Amino acid sequence: MATKKNNTIKLKFDSARNLAPAPESKSAAKIDQQYDLFINGKFEKPQSKKYFATINPATEEKLSMIAEANTADVNKAVVAARTAYDKTWKKMPPAERAKYIYRIARMIQERAREFAIIETLDGGKPIRESRDFDVPTAANHFFYYAGWADKLEYAFPNRRTEPLGVAGQIIPWNFPLLMAAWKIAPALACGNTVVLKPAENTSLTALKLAEIIQEADLPPGVVNIITGAGATGAAIVNHADINKIAFTGSTEVGKIIQRAIAGTNKKATLELGGKAANIIFDDAPLDQAVEGVINGIFFNQGHVCCAGSRLYVQESVFATVVRKLKDRLETMILGDPMDKNTDIGAINSKAQLDIINKYIKIGQQEGAEMYQSSCTIPKKGFYCRPTIFTNVAQSNRIAQEEIFGPVLAIQSFRTDDEVIEKANNTPYGLSAGVWTDKGSKIFNLTSKLRAGVIWANTFNKFDPTSPFGGYKESGYGREGGLHGLNAYVNII
Amino acid sequence: MATTEKRLEVLKTYKIYIGGQFPRTESGRYYVATNSKKENLANVCLGSRKDFRDAVVAARNAFGGWSGRAAFNRGQILYRIAEMLEGRKTQFIDELIKQDATRTQAENEVNLCIDRLIYYSGWCDKFQQLFSSVNPVASSHFNFSVPEPTGVVAAIAPQGDSLLGLVSVIAPIIAGGNTCIVLASATKPLCAVTFAEVLNSSDLPGGVVNILTGKVAELVTFFADHMDVNATVFCEADTATQKMIKEKSALNVKRVVLYDKVKWATAAGQSPYFIMDLQEIKTTWHPIENIGGAKAGY
Numbered sequence: 001m002a003t004k005k006n007n008t009i010k011l012k013f014d015s016a017r018n019l020a021p022a023p024e025s026k027s028a029a030k031i032d033q034q035y036d037l038f039i040n041g042k043f044e045k046p047q048s049k050k051y052f053a054t055i056n057p058a059t060e061e062k063l064s065m066i067a068e069a070n071t072a073d074v075n076k077a078v079v080a081a082r083t084a085y086d087k088t089w090k091k092m093p094p095a096e097r098a099k100y101i102y103r104i105a106r107m108i109q110e111r112a113r114e115f116a117i118i119e120t121l122d123g124g125k126p127i128r129e130s131r132d133f134d135v136p137t138a139a140n141h142f143f144y145y146a147g148w149a150d151k152l153e154y155a156f157p158n159r160r161t162e163p164l165g166v167a168g169q170i171i172p173w174n175f176p177l178l179m180a181a182w183k184i185a186p187a188l189a190c191g192n193t194v195v196l197k198p199a200e201n202t203s204l205t206a207l208k209l210a211e212i213i214q215e216a217d218l219p220p221g222v223v224n225i226i227t228g229a230g231a232t233g234a235a236i237v238n239h240a241d242i243n244k245i246a247f248t249g250s251t252e253v254g255k256i257i258q259r260a261i262a263g264t265n266k267k268a269t270l271e272l273g274g275k276a277a278n279i280i281f282d283d284a285p286l287d288q289a290v291e292g293v294i295n296g297i298f299f300n301q302g303h304v305c306c307a308g309s310r311l312y313v314q315e316s317v318f319a320t321v322v323r324k325l326k327d328r329l330e331t332m333i334l335g336d337p338m339d340k341n342t343d344i345g346a347i348n349s350k351a352q353l354d355i356i357n358k359y360i361k362i363g364q365q366e367g368a369e370m371y372q373s374s375c376t377i378p379k380k381g382f383y384c385r386p387t388i389f390t391n392v393a394q395s396n397r398i399a400q401e402e403i404f405g406p407v408l409a410i411q412s413f414r415t416d417d418e419v420i421e422k423a424n425n426t427p428y429g430l431s432a433g434v435w436t437d438k439g440s441k442i443f444n445l446t447s448k449l450r451a452g453v454i455w456a457n458t459f460n461k462f463d464p465t466s467p468f469g470g471y472k473e474s475g476y477g478r479e480g481g482l483h484g485l486n487a488y489v490n491i492i
Numbered sequence: 493m494a495t496t497e498k499r500l501e502v503l504k505t506y507k508i509y510i511g512g513q514f515p516r517t518e519s520g521r522y523y524v525a526t527n528s529k530k531e532n533l534a535n536v537c538l539g540s541r542k543d544f545r546d547a548v549v550a551a552r553n554a555f556g557g558w559s560g561r562a563a564f565n566r567g568q569i570l571y572r573i574a575e576m577l578e579g580r581k582t583q584f585i586d587e588l589i590k591q592d593a594t595r596t597q598a599e600n601e602v603n604l605c606i607d608r609l610i611y612y613s614g615w616c617d618k619f620q621q622l623f624s625s626v627n628p629v630a631s632s633h634f635n636f637s638v639p640e641p642t643g644v645v646a647a648i649a650p651q652g653d654s655l656l657g658l659v660s661v662i663a664p665i666i667a668g669g670n671t672c673i674v675l676a677s678a679t680k681p682l683c684a685v686t687f688a689e690v691l692n693s694s695d696l697p698g699g700v701v702n703i704l705t706g707k708v709a710e711l712v713t714f715f716a717d718h719m720d721v722n723a724t725v726f727c728e729a730d731t732a733t734q735k736m737i738k739e740k741s742a743l744n745v746k747r748v749v750l751y752d753k754v755k756w757a758t759a760a761g762q763s764p765y766f767i768m769d770l771q772e773i774k775t776t777w778h779p780i781e782n783i784g785g786a787k788a789g790y
Contacts (some may be wrong), residue, residue: 262738
């Protein structure tokens with residue numbers, strides 16, 4: 001029997017590891033020893049009198065101390081937001097509101113480098129990502145929504161809108177500044193005021209944003225940024241004078257919030273977990289698809305709610321794709337997030353690393369076959385090698401549950417209907433990916449996959465004009481674009 | 493034959509409607525629907541949790557086909573429902589009168605229901621255009637967002653009236669491509685069952701609309717906590733029940749839609765925004781090849 005010809009030669013990437021270090025300088029960023037709560041336009045000491053440390057997950061070094069807001073602090077912030085809403089913000093001509101938001105966008109752009117460095121130091125993501133994605137996209141989000149403020153009457157056919165009032169916003173640690181932008185920009189544009197809480201691991205860029213908000217001369221109380229952990233978030237969710245809860249985070253906490261606000265008139269948008277299927281058909285351009293899969297699962301160390309964590313490969317190209325993935329895995333540079341060559345930075349926290357390692361163990365115990373890149377791991381800090389599993393069953397926990405780390409579960413399929421069935425067989429519905437050269441097949445898949453964002457021949461793309469959000473247990477409501485306005489208005 | 497002899501009226505059996513069929517409740521239970529004069533109108537199925545679960549299975553099975561139909565086709569079927577209702581107007585008017593309406597009220601209600609169905613028939617292939625967008629992303633991608641149906645909807649019809657509330661709730665749900673299980677008004681259930689007969693003769697696929705009769709207090713929990721239901725609609729101002737529904741719905745992040753302030757008999761009782769209450773927005777991305785840099789010149 002003639003041996004089947006390989007369609008590619010294995011490329012040698014040995015030299016990639018030996019790139020000279022290209023670290024970004026920390027000197028361009030100023031981090032204070034201690035940060036207070038940003039309430040009513042001023043930084044105030046917490047009534048709790050407590051502070052907690054925030055560390056650099058890449059080195060485990062302490063970066064700063066962050067104030068912990070208790071119920072009294074939350075209340076103070078809500079009162080400030082309510083007063084600002086009643087006295088200033090809702091009365092302000094929308095075009096003026098717009099100009100404040102534009103101003104914030106511009107100031108983020110001016111200080112982009114500083115934001116990128118702090119984002120990477122505090123969260124562990126590669127500087128290339130915070131520099132090229134997080135920070136510019138955050139600025140663009142403000143810029144986009146600023147322009148909506150005086151055009152809302154065009155957004156909802158035959159209806160008028162009114163703002164909701166005070167929005168309580170709770171954001172995750174995976175895209176700290178960007179999530180703050182996703183929350184604050186549309187809320188302000190629609191005429192609401194804000195109490196925002198960043199995740200306790202990654203408060204710094206939100207607090208830097210508070211500095212910008214102060215500099216931009218936004219009326220006091222329009223945006224309040226308070227820090228703390230779950231208890232602070234609960235105090236926001238349960239505060240009686242908040243009209244709207246916007247939450248991005250785990251499905252588990254999302255459900256708790258949905259229950260907590262059940263007896264109230266609070267509106268909510270929930271952007272929760274995911275277990276996205278990334279589907280490669282045999283006619284796909286495989287090298288592009290492999291790049292897309294790599295970006296889909298290893299972008300931001302896999303700390304992405306829409307990460308393509310389940311890969312379905314059509315049987316006839318399964319072996320080729322897996323081999324190419326393994327080759328590509330070997331070329332990925334894991335290490336110092338501040339190095340501009342780094343592909344995979346630090347896992348955001350020790351706790352998250354433990355969760356990921358737990359799932360890696362579960363995957364092996366369930367009988368899946370593990371492959372990890374052979375890269376070395378820095379001695380200090382929290383790191384996880386890029387990991388793929390083959391021989392995965394649909395019922396395996398690594399194929400069902402959100403891991404939120406650089407772990408990919410690969411399965412094969414034969415027919416279109418089979419893969420649609422498998423891809424949709426999950427309680428989640430945030431995103432999905434399709435790789436094929438055939439246009440009609442793309443639209444068959446994109447219309448039958450039950451998810452809020454479908455990437456065809458691409459993955460993990462985001463834009464301020466593009467609505468983002470889930471079906472099913474991935475939450476409800478949209479952020480971004482025209483549809484993102486809906487989350488912050490009453491339609492009357 | 494002697495025509496002076498009084499003919500015995502054939503009474504109708506009021507059954508529930510699941511998967512395009514009219515079974516009795518599996519529980520074998522019934523209750524007597526009465527009017528304000530305490531006249532017995534009919535023995536009505538006292539629907540059970542099992543009936544509800546069967547209906548969810550039927551609705552789930554019907555979802556793929558119904559949501560996958562051409563929007564134009566859904567519009568035609570809604571129009572057909574209106575036609576069928578028009579043809580059986582007198583039956584509905586009689587039933588409404590039995591259930592305490594005056595003739596004028598009854599006629600108005602049925603007319604409004606027919607017109608409302610026509611209204612939503614027209615929206616079936618239009619609301620998507622109104623609420624979609626092509627998004628001008630900054631990268632080299634084509635990107636668009638469209639509404640898609642949320643899925644299986646469990647709705648408790650407005651309890652205060654027999655037909656108008658039911659039709660006003662069902663029409664936007666199915667116009668948008670969802671399938672549903674609807675609990676009829678417990679005190680005025682007659683028209684709901686007769687409306688099921690209208691649906692059944694309107695080319696509406698079985699399982700798209702399932703209608704149960706029974707007690708809200710007994711069944712509402714299941715409408716809120718069933719894991720294969722995507723959304724719950726509730727129209728009463730009962731805050732304790734609203735709270736319970738929202739709490740139970742968190743089990744699988746159901747969408748909860750409350751219509752306690754809607755005046756169904758007014759113009760505000762119909763709008764494409766009711767359709768949008770049970771839609772998800774799907775955004776699709778695809779790269780745009782940009783090789784060679786050719787520009788449109790003229």
